[in-house]
Amino acid sequence: MRNRSFPERAEITLMVAMLAGILMIAQRFNVEIFRWGVRLLVGATLLQITVGNLPKEASAWRSLTLIAFGLIIIALVFLAGIWLVPVLSQLGR
Numbered sequence: 001m002r003n004r005s006f007p008e009r010a011e012i013t014l015m016v017a018m019l020a021g022i023l024m025i026a027q028r029f030n031v032e033i034f035r036w037g038v039r040l041l042v043g044a045t046l047l048q049i050t051v052g053n054l055p056k057e058a059s060a061w062r063s064l065t066l067i068a069f070g071l072i073i074i075a076l077v078f079l080a081g082i083w084l085v086p087v088l089s090q091l092g093r
Helices: 008-024 029-049 060-089
Strands: none
Touching: 008 029, 008 060, 029 060
């Protein structure tokens, strides 16, 4: 087995985390496990958006920089959506 780059290892880790989140949501015995499963799934999904777009040959430092930059962009898109919903909902009136 060859050595994997940081983005490849991060992507595999996030896929395992998403699977664990789905399994935690699927159980029907404990609400607290369900809540942690939702948090894990949402967090891993947001990170997967950025990690999935990293160059596979990127170093760990460059990958972490690009992940931070990608998460900032995702946050700005969410904030723009939150700001635009009231504005766009008034257009039809």
